[in-house]
Amino acid sequence: MAASLQEPLVWRKDFFQDWLQAKAVVSGVSAYTELPKLAEQFAGPERPSQFPTATPHTPFSILVVLPLAYVSFPTATKIWMVIEGAAWLLALWLLWNGLGDHKPRTFPSFLGFALLSLAWFPVMWEMVMGQLAILLNLLLVIAFLQWRQGREVLGGMALGAAIALKLTGWPLVLWLAAERRWKAVLATAGSTIGFNLLALTYLPWTDLLKYYREVGPLASQLYAWNALNISVFGLTGMMFRGCATRAIQGLSVSPLVEAPALVFPLGALLLLALCGLAWWGLSRADLPGKCRYDVGFAVFTCLSIVSNPVAWAFSLPMALIPVWVLWRLLAEAPDPLPWWGLGGVAVCLVFPQIFLEKILGYVYDPAPVPFLIGLVLLIPLAGVIGLGMLLIRQARLSQACEGT
Numbered sequence: 001m002a003a004s005l006q007e008p009l010v011w012r013k014d015f016f017q018d019w020l021q022a023k024a025v026v027s028g029v030s031a032y033t034e035l036p037k038l039a040e041q042f043a044g045p046e047r048p049s050q051f052p053t054a055t056p057h058t059p060f061s062i063l064v065v066l067p068l069a070y071v072s073f074p075t076a077t078k079i080w081m082v083i084e085g086a087a088w089l090l091a092l093w094l095l096w097n098g099l100g101d102h103k104p105r106t107f108p109s110f111l112g113f114a115l116l117s118l119a120w121f122p123v124m125w126e127m128v129m130g131q132l133a134i135l136l137n138l139l140l141v142i143a144f145l146q147w148r149q150g151r152e153v154l155g156g157m158a159l160g161a162a163i164a165l166k167l168t169g170w171p172l173v174l175w176l177a178a179e180r181r182w183k184a185v186l187a188t189a190g191s192t193i194g195f196n197l198l199a200l201t202y203l204p205w206t207d208l209l210k211y212y213r214e215v216g217p218l219a220s221q222l223y224a225w226n227a228l229n230i231s232v233f234g235l236t237g238m239m240f241r242g243c244a245t246r247a248i249q250g251l252s253v254s255p256l257v258e259a260p261a262l263v264f265p266l267g268a269l270l271l272l273a274l275c276g277l278a279w280w281g282l283s284r285a286d287l288p289g290k291c292r293y294d295v296g297f298a299v300f301t302c303l304s305i306v307s308n309p310v311a312w313a314f315s316l317p318m319a320l321i322p323v324w325v326l327w328r329l330l331a332e333a334p335d336p337l338p339w340w341g342l343g344g345v346a347v348c349l350v351f352p353q354i355f356l357e358k359i360l361g362y363v364y365d366p367a368p369v370p371f372l373i374g375l376v377l378l379i380p381l382a383g384v385i386g387l388g389m390l391l392i393r394q395a396r397l398s399q400a401c402e403g404t
Contacts, residue, residue, distance in 0.1 A: 085127065133314055
């Protein structure tokens with residue numbers, strides 16, 4: 001991670017686009033100007049952006065980075081990495097204390113575990129890239145704990161902030177509606193709208209509309225075809241269009257069947273089917289009390305990770321709550337999971353996908369990678385779906401779910 005703060009790698013961080021966007025706002029330039037133009041204006045022609053379009057990040061996300069526009073980019077990246085590290089440790093600490101059981105006896109033991117968790121590859125990669133997944137994870141942890149204590153409005157505000165920040169977590173709203181927690185649904189919807197309107201304090205309304213009408217949909221089209229896209233739409237995209245992108249250089253993968261028109265409709269149907277199956281599995285498990293809540297939130301958090309048209313493996317830190325809930329269930333299980341199921345999911349969640357992409361590129365370049373070989377890049381998607389399945393199975397067996 002330290003190497004990513006040094007020249008010239010520091011200028012290849014994803015965080016560069018957020019800093020440029022913040023610089024544009026404080027300088028009176030449209031935040032959704034194409035990134036190459038912003039890079040030339042604020043970083044110089046020798047520091048070009050690797051992204052050809054405007055940044056796909058939301059208007060509300062600018063507020064998080066806005067204070068860093070007043071320092072140089074190398075300094076901003078160091079501050080941002082510290083913020084991310086603190087947010088990760090805070091999320092862990094909130095879970096240790098919020099769930100009560102199985103927490104370390106001393107702060108040093110917690111700190112040792114927390115520092116060890118920073119070695120999880122998706123966490124390291126997220127911090128290297130300077131993305132938003134760790135902050136999103138913290139917001140999900142806050143929502144999880146607030147709703148667990150019956151604080152519907154505060155939980156809704158936290159989830160609303162996550163949705164406004166990066167359109168993350170909306171499947172949880174479907175779960176809340178299915179659970180008939182209407183106060184939480186309304187709080188989430190109202191907060192999402194409110195945080196978007198807050199962006200009008202530093203953006204003109206034309207920029208707000210431009211994002212949702214032009215920039216966001218264009219980003220979905222451009223980045224969805226990247227071989228590293230682990231969303232449900234990444235699977236249907238690889239199947240029916242193959243992988244190659246105009247936005248950033250990526251591995252080329254041949255489609256199973258050439259039918260690009262099916263990518264988004266079938267992706268949406270598959271996602272809805274997964275949500276339906278998750279709800280059916282939870283209903284059949286007939287879980288009591290807080291166990292029903294914990295497992296339901298965890299399963300639909302898994303779906304939230306892979307539900308948008310574009311999702312990257314550095315989004316996997318948001319799997320912290322599902323992993324935590326599964327760990328607590330395993331601690332009370334009279335019949336533990338088979339090693340191959342638990343081990344398989346663990347391997348998928350730590351899988352260094354980006355390195356395999358480079359190996360496949362070296363082996364096959366310039367020819368496209370065959371579809372069946374390219375599927376291995378979706379191992380993180382399999383891990384997230386498998387994690388949700390293990391949660392439902394284990395909840396039915398765990399003594400932690402009895403009498404709660």
